[in-house]
Structures are given as structure tokens and as C-alpha cells.
Amino acid sequence: xxxxxxxxxxxxxxxxxxxxxxxxxxxxxxxxxxxxxxxxxxxxxxxxxxxxxxxxxxxxxxxxxxxxxxxxxxxxxxxxxxxxxxxxxxxxxxxxxxxxxxxxxxxxxxxxxxxxxxxxxxxxxxxxxxxxxxxxxxxxxxxxxxxxxxxxxxxxxxxxxxxxxxxxxxxxxxxxxxxxxxxxxxxxxxxxxxxxxxxxxxxxxxxxxxxxxxx
Amino acid sequence: xxxxxxxxxxxxxxxxxxxxxxxxxxxxxxxxxxxxxxxxxxxxxxxxxxxxxxxxxxxxxxxxxxxxxxxxxxxxxxxxxxxxxxxxxxxxxxxxxxxxxxxxxxxxxxxxxxxxxxxxxxxxxxxxxxxxxxxxxxxxxxxxxxxxxxxxxxxxxxxxxxxxxxxxxxxxxxxxxxxxxxxxxxxxxxxxxxxxxxxxxxxxxxxxxxxxxxxxxxxxxxxxxxxxxxxxxxxxxxxxxxxxxxxxxxxxxxxxxxx
Amino acid sequence: xxxxxxxxxxxxxxxxxxxxxxxxxxxxxxxxxxxxxxxxxxxxxxxxxxxxxxxxxxxxxxxxxxxxxxxxxxxxxxxxxxxxxxxxxxxxxxxxxxxxxxxxxxxxxxxxxxxxxxxxxxxxxxxxxxxxxxxxxxxxxxxxxxxxxxxxxxxxxxxxxxxxxxxxxxxxxxxxxxxxxxxxxxxxxxxxxxxxxxxxxxxxxxxxxxxxxxxxxxxxxxxxxxxxxxxxxxxxxxxxxxxxxxxxxxxxxxxxx
Numbered sequence: 001x002x003x004x005x006x007x008x009x010x011x012x013x014x015x016x017x018x019x020x021x022x023x024x025x026x027x028x029x030x031x032x033x034x035x036x037x038x039x040x041x042x043x044x045x046x047x048x049x050x051x052x053x054x055x056x057x058x059x060x061x062x063x064x065x066x067x068x069x070x071x072x073x074x075x076x077x078x079x080x081x082x083x084x085x086x087x088x089x090x091x092x093x094x095x096x097x098x099x100x101x102x103x104x105x106x107x108x109x110x111x112x113x114x115x116x117x118x119x120x121x122x123x124x125x126x127x128x129x130x131x132x133x134x135x136x137x138x139x140x141x142x143x144x145x146x147x148x149x150x151x152x153x154x155x156x157x158x159x160x161x162x163x164x165x166x167x168x169x170x171x172x173x174x175x176x177x178x179x180x181x182x183x184x185x186x187x188x189x190x191x192x193x194x195x196x197x198x199x200x201x202x203x204x205x206x207x208x209x210x211x212x213x214x215x
Numbered sequence: 216x217x218x219x220x221x222x223x224x225x226x227x228x229x230x231x232x233x234x235x236x237x238x239x240x241x242x243x244x245x246x247x248x249x250x251x252x253x254x255x256x257x258x259x260x261x262x263x264x265x266x267x268x269x270x271x272x273x274x275x276x277x278x279x280x281x282x283x284x285x286x287x288x289x290x291x292x293x294x295x296x297x298x299x300x301x302x303x304x305x306x307x308x309x310x311x312x313x314x315x316x317x318x319x320x321x322x323x324x325x326x327x328x329x330x331x332x333x334x335x336x337x338x339x340x341x342x343x344x345x346x347x348x349x350x351x352x353x354x355x356x357x358x359x360x361x362x363x364x365x366x367x368x369x370x371x372x373x374x375x376x377x378x379x380x381x382x383x384x385x386x387x388x389x390x391x392x393x394x395x396x397x398x399x400x401x402x403x404x405x406x407x408x409x410x411x412x413x414x415x416x417x418x419x420x421x422x423x424x425x426x427x428x429x430x431x432x433x434x435x436x437x438x439x440x441x442x443x444x445x446x447x448x449x450x451x452x453x454x455x456x457x458x459x460x461x462x463x464x465x466x467x468x469x470x471x472x473x474x
Numbered sequence: 475x476x477x478x479x480x481x482x483x484x485x486x487x488x489x490x491x492x493x494x495x496x497x498x499x500x501x502x503x504x505x506x507x508x509x510x511x512x513x514x515x516x517x518x519x520x521x522x523x524x525x526x527x528x529x530x531x532x533x534x535x536x537x538x539x540x541x542x543x544x545x546x547x548x549x550x551x552x553x554x555x556x557x558x559x560x561x562x563x564x565x566x567x568x569x570x571x572x573x574x575x576x577x578x579x580x581x582x583x584x585x586x587x588x589x590x591x592x593x594x595x596x597x598x599x600x601x602x603x604x605x606x607x608x609x610x611x612x613x614x615x616x617x618x619x620x621x622x623x624x625x626x627x628x629x630x631x632x633x634x635x636x637x638x639x640x641x642x643x644x645x646x647x648x649x650x651x652x653x654x655x656x657x658x659x660x661x662x663x664x665x666x667x668x669x670x671x672x673x674x675x676x677x678x679x680x681x682x683x684x685x686x687x688x689x690x691x692x693x694x695x696x697x698x699x700x701x702x703x704x705x706x707x708x709x710x711x712x713x714x715x716x717x718x719x720x721x722x723x724x725x726x727x728x729x730x731x
Contacts, residue, residue, distance in 0.1 A: 007292065028360075043418055044419050046417040046420065048363060048370075049370035050374055053378050071369045088363050092371075094335070096219055096333075101331070159251055161347035194403060197404055198410055198411045201407060201411035201412075202414065205412075205616045205619075241517065387538070387564060389585055397590060400584065408575055411574075412573070415618045419618075
């Protein structure tokens, strides 16, 4: 779901940067209100690095083999830091690996980062449930992982279908969006399962790494 | 792969630019490239990118090798566009039709990708990452984000090694990643536990590193110290780049309106 | 081929290495023509300065790294790089790389489960490995929060569960406290497996391994009885090592009291 440079019209890239700027400002505001934001930076940065490395993992989803996106997991673990982590992660992917793009950094960050924030917030709200019950933890984990993927896929599909200057008949737009989103459903399922597994693991081994955890 | 810094120690006009000026000038040009749509502007755009590569003394192989993967991606997209878009039909391959519009668009997309990609590689390959991050901070990047960039960059290498070693060790305990033996633990589950464990051990390591930094006086928001003065060449570069960028955007607008 | 072991009786050759050469792309020859034999049940220390090639040697013996030249035979059978060998167990330097399950029990069971062994056989293997390493009471704990010594013994247990006959230990006593180190030494002395022990802890090597190989610059520069080798001051110093304190003659008082 990384959109490379060159495909999107300049105006869309600019709009993407504006949206990402807004989300960044919002995230910074929330993070700075925390007790000691600069204490959280090393943790958030290391977890960003873990995501970056983990996203290289290939999972075979026939007929292809795909990278995991893991933005849902990011939201579940980092909460409000998730958008910033995705921004930084995407920056590195574009600059170091030419995966994604620099002009499309804003668009990509918005597509992948906003769902992460949403999922993180919902996960945090549900803390009372999943803290007490492994079953709820699995449910929240699966829902978080798959929802983030579906929302990102939707955003990705809408942006591509409506802005890529292929003379695609406007009436075909809805079909295009639907088709592209449905194509991501298998990935969403795998991400859901993976996220649930990691959530269950962390809940057992170090629950304070999960966003919203209170003893 | 994470050796983008390999050529950051060269001596070239690009390397010698003051960091903020280099960042501003390149950013303006890259942004203007994103606006290009008209095929007439492809040549000047590619010419500018080529000039940047030449001026930076970076090896062409460095650029071409790294742009290979995204170009393949664009070519795949191109196939879709060429077959699916409208406009005059240039040729037929059995039931499929190759449309003129699609062909033109693929060309524009590929050229933009090459030009933007090359400029980005020159920009980030001509100075060590921390230098570029400091320049970004001076230009307004929040220190929290700047810190995240620097810390995660440092952490990648070790965490990459950790994951690789974990997978090797797991392989030595019988995991078959390609074809799981029936009855063996799920591979996705094993990966999930490894990722979870990476969180736990990296977090512990980060806490230790943070404590060490605190002992050396770090408190976030590290003061930047005095900036390098902007030399005349760098100032001229910024002015020139912005002018060219504006020119490209205006040209695109004019050609768009006319055509 | 047979060789004498400590007690003088002939033991079969377990491991045979001939003219082993390994190169990585960045550094040209990491191992140059390494040759040595290890008999069944023998414990051999592998010492040398950092960067000497010990870890690379171990990865080659385990079949992880492909040699550029030379042969490795275990029980007479050649080691094929890339194929999993159940009869060789490598204990990594950092226990965190071998412990990733939510409980120690699951980590130890991981190996046998990957071999699709029957559940009761898996339980038996787990119980045996936990008992041999003395960590049975840690079975339900999460390995990530254990102490260095506990992690070390647990990581050894995860390898033992596969019942390898050749064990390779890469810096097993690094960052262990005194008690844990002593537990490790007792374990090594009691273990019947053939063992290669790489360590900077020369006293441990002296205590556990009757024979020592010195590796430096990718070559075997010395191979013989541990006491003899480590007592050779000029040999030790030449290869970035020093004579262990226990071998220093205490004739002239040199401790500051």
C-alpha cells in the first residue's frame, strides 16, 4: 500500500502533506500532554525500528507473497505515537529502500497512519475488557489488525482510482475502489491474526507495552 | 542496503553545499517535479536530475541499482494503464488494445519517478543522515520527530541482526519456513512471538540507553548550537533552485491551460 | 579413525574438520584452512581474540554458513550447508536469540514440536532438558525477565531438548554472576555430550576442557592439552590472550595484602 513517486498529481501530494501535517500536529499535542514525552521517545523509536524490520517479513498469501503492513499493531502498541512512528518508518523506507515515495510521503502516512491512530484509540478504550480476559484481547487484537488494514486499503483504493490520470470512466470508480479493497481482504485477515497473536503474547509477557494498559 | 551513507564523504559541489540550503533547494525542485504532467517538460526535468547526479559525483550505478525496483513496479502499473485507458488505439494484441493515452502516461510516470528518485538519492546520499536531520530541525522539524529519526536509525541495524539471528536459531531447532511439517507449530505464530520478543528486548535495551543518556545530561530538546554560516554559493543555489522550480510549475500551468 | 581420549582408551572420531575455508563477501577469508578432530565425548576449548573466526567456525559446523573449501564430517557423514542437523546443537552467545516463547516450557518444547514428535515424547524431552540444566522450577516463567544465569541455562535447555550429541557453546559464561557460572561449569562437567566451548573465560576452559584449540586470524595456531597451551606465556600473548591467573606460579608473593 505504498504509493511510489510519479503516479499521483502534484495537488494530491500537497493535500497529502497537509493531512499528514494535521495528524502530526494532533499527535504531538497528545504526546506532549503525557507525563514525560521525552522518556517515551526512546521506546517509541525502538518500536518503530522493530516495525520497520518486521515489515520485511514475507507472508505467502497465494498467489503472491506480501509484506505485512502492521499499522494496526503499531496503533495497539504505541497509541498516539503510532502516526509519528509510521511517518518516520515511511520516511526511512522511501529514502533507504526507495519503497514508497518522498513526494507521496504525506499521502502514504495519512493512508497508513490515521487508521493506526483510530485503532490505537479504540484499543485503549477497550483496555478494561482485554486486560482482564485473554479472549477479549484476541478479539481486540484481531479487530485492530484487520480494521487498520481495511481502512488503509480503502484509502489507498480511493486515492489511486480517483486521482491516477488513467482515463478511467468515473462511473467505474466505485467498482475500482471496491475491487481493490476486496483484494486486500486476505491480507487484512492475516494481519488480524498476527496482531491478535502479538497482543496475546505481550499481554502475557509484558502487558505494559500495550497501549492503555493499567494494572 | 542501509549504506546510503557510503558516498556521503565525497567532495563535490553538492557535498559542499550548506545543509539547509541543499535541503531547501532540492525540496523545491522535487516538489516542482511532482507537478509536471506535460510531456514537453520531461526533458528539462530529467536534465535537471541528471545534472544533480553529475554534480554530486555519485556513481550512476548507485542511482540505477536503487531505482530498479520502483521502476519495475511502475512498469507493472503501466501495463494496466496501457491496456485499460482510453484514447486512440495504437495496436492490438489479440483481444487486448494498446491505447495511446496509456502509453503517454506511463512515460510521464516513469520519468517523474526516475527524476524524483535520483534527486532524493543525491540529497540524502551526499551527507550523513544526522547532518541532514539537524538541517531539518533548523528548518522547523519538531525535535521530538528528529530524535525519533536518529534513535530508530541507530536501532535498525541491531534489531535487524537480532531478527536474523532468531530466525537462524529457530531454523536450527527444526523450523522449516517453506513447508511446515504437519504437527509443527504455526510459522505465523512463531513469527508473532519473535516480533513480540523483539519488542520486549528492544524496549529493555532502549530504557538502558535512555538512562545512560540521562546520565550524560540529555533531557530532550537538545540545543542545536550555532549554525554553519550560509556561504554565497549555497545562497545562490537556493535562489536558483527555487526560481527553476517556480518556472517549471508556471510552465506546467501555462501548457496545461493552453493544451 | 580413532584417537585416544583422557582415560587412554580409544574413542571414535565424532567431528572431523579438514582444510576448512570460509569467506564472506565484505571480508575475504574469515577462516583459512582449519583442520582438527574431536573424539566422542571430548570437551575442547576454543579460544582466541575477538574476530578470530570462532563464531564463523561454529556456524559452518552447524551447516548455517557455506564453506568456500574443505570438509566437515560428523560421525563420518559430511555436513551439507543449509540442511538441518538434529545431532548438532549450537548455544548462541546471546540467550535472547534463542528464547522467544511466552514460557520457558514452550521454548524448550519448540524444538521437539518442530520435529513433529508425539506429545508425550515432547513432554519427556522437555522434562529431561529442564532437569539436566536445573531450571525445572522456571518452566512457567516468561524467559524475557529471567536473570542472565537463568536465561543461559534455559537457552541450553532449548538446545538439549533435541538431544544433539555434539554441543557447541559460544561464550556461554558471558555476563554470568559467580553462582550461575559455577552452575554452568557443573553442568558442562556432568554433560556426556561431545562439546566445543568458545570462551574468553580461560579459567572456565581450563576447568572444563582437557584440550584447547587456539584460533587467531582464521587459523588454528595451537592445539593441545589445555594446561600446556595456557601455560605457554609467549604463545598466549602472541594471540591476544594471557595466561590464566591460576597457572601463575605463586612462588613470589605478588598479591597486595
